[in-house]
Amino acid sequence: EPEVTQTPSHQVTQMGQEVILRCVPISNHLYFYWYRQILGQKVEFLVSFYNNEISEKSEIFDDQFSVERPDGSNFTLKIRSTKLEDSAMYFCASSNRVDGELFFGEGSRLTVL
Amino acid sequence: AQSVTQLGSHVSVSEGALVLLRCNYSSSVPPYLFWYVQYPNQGLQLLLKYTSAATLVKGINGFEAEFKKSETSFHLTKPSAHMSDAAEYFCAVSDLEGGKLIFGQGTELSVKP
Numbered sequence: 001e002p003e004v005t006q007t008p009s010h011q012v013t014q015m016g017q018e019v020i021l022r023c024v025p026i027s028n029h030l031y032f033y034w035y036r037q038i039l040g041q042k043v044e045f046l047v048s049f050y051n052n053e054i055s056e057k058s059e060i061f062d063d064q065f066s067v068e069r070p071d072g073s074n075f076t077l078k079i080r081s082t083k084l085e086d087s088a089m090y091f092c093a094s095s096n097r098v099d100g101e102l103f104f105g106e107g108s109r110l111t112v113l
Numbered sequence: 114a115q116s117v118t119q120l121g122s123h124v125s126v127s128e129g130a131l132v133l134l135r136c137n138y139s140s141s142v143p144p145y146l147f148w149y150v151q152y153p154n155q156g157l158q159l160l161l162k163y164t165s166a167a168t169l170v171k172g173i174n175g176f177e178a179e180f181k182k183s184e185t186s187f188h189l190t191k192p193s194a195h196m197s198d199a200a201e202y203f204c205a206v207s208d209l210e211g212g213k214l215i216f217g218q219g220t221e222l223s224v225k226p
Contacts, residue, residue, distance in 0.1 A: 004156070031212050043157070043203060043216040056213060091156060098212035099145060099164060104156040 023092030
């Protein structure tokens with residue numbers, strides 16, 4: 001069964017460092033998303049991406065964040081200069097239509113020290 | 114704006130007992146509603162979804178949910194809990210314009226032998 005894969009599963013970084021989280025969405029999907037879940041809190045929307053551009057972003061997704069689909073298969077989330085409060089589980093999701101049935105990866109846990 | 118509220122961050126039931134996880138939504142348009150499950154160290158998996166067809170929706174693993182417009186509710190039920198049902202459950206509403214999901218706070222279900 002096709003699945004969304006994410007790497008790394010866990011990354012520890014120092015505050016101020018750049019981090020790139022990678023995702024391989026399901027191959028025929030067109031809509032891509034990043035969510036995050038801070039420990040003990042709800043799953044929060046970060047950004048959606050369609051047709052090679054951001055279609056929507058939340059207030060969390062500030063200038064420190066960027067997304068890219070560099071090669072037609074990977075979908076990356078970059079945090080330019082990490083802060084302690086960026087520590088969270090980051091989930092990538094993809095969908096082949098806009099009715100909201102999203103398929104999620106297993107997440108990348110980011111720990112900022 | 115759309116939102117979802119899950120009543121009870123933690124629900125504990127005995128094996129074989131009824132499972133009831135509560136979700137209320139707020140939406141200015143007819144909503145698409147979802148329940149996702151997250152097993153430990155795994156991503157989010159779709160349990161079931163409501164997309165304005167039948168109000169009683171059946172999902173995987175014996176779960177079902179009923180859409181009640183008058184109560185703005187979409188509660189998740191299962192007649193008989195199994196140990197393997199222990200997980201975190203998230204209710205979500207879809208933003209049909211952009212396709213993103215807006216999640217509730219999550220309910221952790223524990224099942225006692």
